[in-house]
Amino acid sequence: MRKVLVVIGYFVFSVFSAQALASSESNQCELRLEANDRMQFVQKKLAVDIGCDTITITLKHIGKLPVAAMGHNVVVALESDMQGIAADSFKTGVANRYVAPDDQRVIAASEVIGGGESADVSFSTSELDPAQRYVFFCAAPGHWVMMKGELIISQ
Ligand code: CO
Numbered sequence: 413m414r415k416v417l418v419v420i421g422y423f424v425f426s427v428f429s430a431q432a433l434a435s436s437e438s439n440q441c442e443l444r445l446e447a448n449d450r451m452q453f454v455q456k457k458l459a460v461d462i463g464c465d466t467i468t469i470t471l472k473h474i475g476k477l478p479v480a481a482m483g484h485n486v487v488v489a490l491e492s493d494m495q496g497i498a499a500d501s502f503k504t505g506v507a508n509r510y511v512a513p514d515d516q517r518v519i520a521a522s523e524v525i526g527g528g529e530s531a532d533v534s535f536s537t538s539e540l541d542p543a544q545r546y547v548f549f550c551a552a553p554g555h556w557v558m559m560k561g562e563l564i565i566s567q
Contacts, residue, residue: 440459441464441465441466441467442467443458443459443460443468443469443470444472445470445486446471447473447474447559448474449475451550452558453548453550455561456562457561457562460566462566463567466536466537467534467535468533468534469532469534470530470532471484471485471486471530472530473526473527473528473529473530477526480526482527483552484525484550484552485510485523485524485531485551486550487509487520487522487548487549488521488535488546488548489517490517492545493517494549494560495556496517497515497517498549498553501552502553506524509521509523510553519535519539519546520535524552540565542565542567546562546563547562547563548560549561
């Protein structure tokens with residue numbers, strides 16, 4: 413009898429674990445963003461749940477062109493900082509993800525990827541102030557004009 417209870421207990425635990433995993437995947441802590449060969453992000457808005465400790469954006473380059481021709485990344489920053497960061501991208505270079513390593517304006521910056529590749533970038537929601545406006549953009553020189561979107565904070 414005792415062995416049966418242990419088995420049942422293990423089964424119940426497994427079911428609850430699976431449910432916990434499923435619910436964590438369905439909330440807004442993990443976001444997908446697609447970029448293409450036409451210098452565009454497919455998604456123009458991303459909603460982040462302030463209830464998440466960490467937000468992870470997975471950038472997927474759905475085009476075919478290599479980094480040298482159409483490399484993209486995703487940078488998260490205050491909307492008011494975007495143009496300044498983008499202006500500096502001409503001197504920071506692809507190896508630095510087109511941002512200065514010590515740039516305090518940058519909340520998150522992914523590596524630069526080419527067609528068929530993907531990159532994850534994570535940041536803490538403690539860096540976000542719901543009273544502010546945030547954006548995501550590609551920091552490859554000149555790309556921000558076409559490749560920018562709104563990072564909406566939902567509570
Ligand atoms: Co780009």
